[in-house]
Amino acid sequence: MKILAFAEQRNNKFKKSSFEVVRTARTIADQTDGEVIALVIGDQVQTIASELGGYGAQRVLAVQQPKLEKYSSTAYSKIIAEVLKKEQGSVVLLSATAMGKDCAPRVAVKLDAGMGSDCIVLKVEGENIIATRPVYGGKALADIKINSAVKVFTLRPNVFPAGISSGTAVRVEVVDIPLIDSDFTSLAVETIQASGKLDVAEADIIVSGGRGLKAAENFKMIEDLAGAIGGAVGASRAVVDAGWRPHSEQVGQTGKTVSPSLYVAVAISGAIQHLAGMSSSKYIVAINKDKDAPIFQTADYGIIADAFEIVPALTQEIKKLLGK
């Protein structure tokens, strides 16, 4: 299969999930005697693009111009679809990030392609790919097959291995896709960055707090623990609804879906809607004073005790371990 891997960048930096996409394309290509073409879109992205060779791209294409510095749903999707047609590829892979999720549906329509969203497994079966994706908030898994000629998949970040770069640099081909003003009808005009904070959706370790913390100011100890362990702060909906934490930190069915290596749930009961967002975490730690809290059913390690006692002690112990 000829696979087009869209490697997302922001501020001329790749996300880890971009490498995951290229590497996954490589894995599929290896099993189908195929080829991986990585595509980077932006302004002056040529210099960073060559790095993708290290993750298994045989060819790397860059489509660049100043107007593409900021994301445009309409323009980016046009470029991806045009490149796929030009290259006569049959599969497009994107990451299920804010950008990928916004762009992929347009790409699918332009290519008259079926789309598998937020996949967690891609398996080659004969001439086709069987994708597994969580549905009903992760309460079930669907194995799906796409029956159109071209297939679009978005991959849940943090699930597919990116591997380590082999260091192979590939010569970048700068490709010209003519764009006109009407290709930019949806355009990001400004990025409002939340002061360099690590986003829960991208974090490898998350420490989340729930209603049992009783007040917004008590999240200080959650921030301290997250800081010590190098993680991001998450929250249950109860806490977000109370206005203690911003919605961007909410984990769950109506918040973010996360799959970090470690998820620490502090004073969170483990409601089904919360579990929907975090049950695919590799390791789950629960700290709750109620031994019957449902979170203990999902947790790998639990401590049944008062969070106000445990969390500061845990922060100290981790600092000791990490020599901070």
Next chain:
Amino acid sequence: MKLAVCINHVPDTAAKITIAADGKNIDKTGITFVLNPYDEIAVEECLRLKEKNSGEVIAISLGGDAHKETLRKALAMGVDKAVLLKDDSPRDSFSVSRALADYLKEISPDAIFFGKQSVDSDDAAVGTMVAEMLGLPSVSVAVRLEIANGTAIAEREIEGGKEKVQATLPAVITAQKGLNEPRYPSLKGIMAAKSKPIEEKVPAATQPKIEVIALRKPPSKSAGKIVGTDSSAVSELVRLLHEEAKVI
């Protein structure tokens, strides 16, 4: 302003999901279906825009007769008109989008609202697919929206921040939690909704591009280890995380 909002009828987020005997669908027995939570936010946004700028709000749902219940909820919240695109056949995001796009083209609204995601199939695709089919700009996952002088300025959530997106009307917006707090239907609204007509249309049949081969429960996790019941457990927990799980 003519505002359209597409709404889906989905299992309540608290529902226990069991797999039907065919191994491809869910067993619907005993499941309560509700207006998709994100679509509730989309309905609310339309109502607020109407209250500010006057105009009309049309709610559209594609599905079987059961979807009327969800359309009634939207009527009870205050939408002016409800349309059922009546079709019971299995559909994927693409074929749902096609049917909605066909109808929306007929009524050509100034702005079309969706939820960011339907909490059944969870694709988060339909809004943006419809926009593409209609050749319209779109903003997905909007947490803030201002519409003035024929332009929508919206903020959408991205990793670690927000992105301000500009789109000229007519445009598609998909609603994320945080955009507004949806109202509860008033008793008067609920009563009035009961007697309001629901227009029915039959959409063209479209072949889905996605085939569900199997639906299964995720591997169940056995309950983990209780490390302790007081702060003396902390050092053991850190040891386990470091040596057994190797995550720190």
